[in-house]
Amino acid sequence: MKVDHLYTPCLLLDRKKLNQNISRMCNHINNLGVSLRPHVKTAKSVPVALMCAGGETGPITVSTLKEAEYFADAGFKDIIYAVSMVPAKLPRALALLKKGIDLKLIIDNANIAKEISAFGEKENCKLKVLIEIDSDMHRAGLSPDSEEVIYVARALHDGKGTEMVGVLTHAGESYYGTSENAFVKMAEQERHAITTAADNIRKAGIPCPIVSCGSTPTATFAKDLTGVTEVRAGVFVFQDAYQAGIGVCKKSDIALSVLTTVISHKKNQNRIITDAGGMALSKDYSTRGTSFDCGYGLVADIKGNIIENLTVIGANQEHGLISTKNGDLDFEKFPIGTKLRILPNHACMTAAAYDTYNVMENDNEISEQWQRCNGW
């Protein structure tokens, strides 16, 4: 099928760019002597996860238990659920363990460690747990040098229903970097934090086999990963306008776009209206207020050539509003029915509105449709 024959809005996935993005990251991480555990939260799609390990069901990171279940059904065994575990969700984790999945959980609290251990003991199993470390005050986790790290590690190590398997951090603040130099420093800061935590745990006599870090910016620019055993990164598979804006990739690397149709002309407001609104693009406007602000996404023609003077200025539920940055819109260039492509600000959020990727070859032909999993 040709791209032009698809109903809009829908997702296009450029296979060549996807391949290139994955190869680049795999090569870089492997060259640093570390293994990649891709965060599948971006694509949430089996074929993409397979590509990250040369067609194998390699180690993965998930952001929801639904993803864990979906990938487990597809044969993936080695899974880290990288959002703090709470006891109420343990029955779903247990169900995966009973299916033979090597599921690993993360926590950052000693009481939760004890509750998980009590659950494991009751269920006659050992739940593998990593401790989340905060390397940059971005989100969750314990400070790498804190006493609490040792306390939690000991609770997990001594717990009859838990196995302390490592430490994990995510340098989320790297999204606010704006230069290669900054990313290199953040990558080193992330490495230093996570290896410090691991070393402290080992000094306390507790094993710490997994030392896991990662974010697309730090993974892309890391120069040295001594002491790290694995890198997690997610959005690199698709890239997006935000990553291009901060300099992690080029705009031409962005593999994901929303195909949309011009549905109305508002000449008295210098706008065209498309059928890709807030539902189709997401309401993510993470480029707002940055030097690379691109509204609700970069506007491109059906071949993917970015039209630099156009910007998505509004995103109502099913209406996208596109106007010019400068001058009058040439409405004759975009008659109603014209197909455009919008390259998203944030690929993870945009993809979540869809259940299917239309896999595109040569900016023209749809060769396959890949499913994705959504929800929790």
Next chain:
Amino acid sequence: MKVDHLYTPCLLLDRKKLNQNISRMCNHINNLGVSLRPHVKTAKSVPVALMCAGGETGPITVSTLKEAEYFADAGFKDIIYAVSMVPAKLPRALALLKKGIDLKLIIDNANIAKEISAFGEKENCKLKVLIEIDSDMHRAGLSPDSEEVIYVARALHDGKGTEMVGVLTHAGESYYGTSENAFVKMAEQERHAITTAADNIRKAGIPCPIVSCGSTPTATFAKDLTGVTEVRAGVFVFQDAYQAGIGVCKKSDIALSVLTTVISHKKNQNRIITDAGGMALSKDYSTRGTSFDCGYGLVADIKGNIIENLTVIGANQEHGLISTKNGDLDFEKFPIGTKLRILPNHACMTAAAYDTYNVMENDNEISEQWQRCNGW
């Protein structure tokens, strides 16, 4: 099942509030002598649409052809697809017509009118079409007094494959009102615009049976709907923090919320972290910069009591960051595992991440699960 036993994040729908919101709107519109054609884009769920017509499959408005197909399968016959039609989508409309669905389309362009007519003629059917009118420069549509309205009406009326069935407008700018007085004026402006367009068309000798207007703010505050035949409104069924903020409803009217769990404490940042992030809440931050800014949603306890001093300051993919507006967070009040409810900024966007509503009675018991349709 008790609310506390649900896996989080998930959607809660308070049946009593839903009932009250629907009754209030139905009564108001019926008292004005006009029929309600609810916009089902908010709930996208058959049981909610049935409630809007006393259990019947009444007239509805949809925002996607997927919704049209979903509701048609459930027995709804009288459907307006209220997003500008483009010729490439006509085969899906035709399939619905062939199933006996009274589907009506909207357009705002004479060339498209002719293309639709040509399609209808070729397929040996008459496609019913309304003309979209712009009553407030919010989005799409023709200016009510413009010559083009007559031109499009004539194209539809004379077209062998089309039937000109009416005019339609949506006072989207009413979302920027902030007082009852403003909403009353906007409702009258909307009524004036749409009846002007209808009158002009009739003066030109062309029938214009349907005169359709609506938005939740204008529908709520309209005092007079003379000349209007039907009102469309959508978000009123659930209401949300935005509608409460502009004074269209009370916070206590909000029927939809996201149930979430506290998953981490960041004491050194005065934050708790929950499992309702940008995916679960949507990235809609429409209250940003308003006097009623509430971050990514209003925070409530598991019973739905709003905790005024808390606010969702951040929404990463699967992490919500909650902090206080003033003073220190009392972490002991919110141990890890605590369930909270987040009342969304924009119910339509938040609900779209889920396929199921957990219908809740008395803030405690889940009596039913209702499915919704997503995508295109």
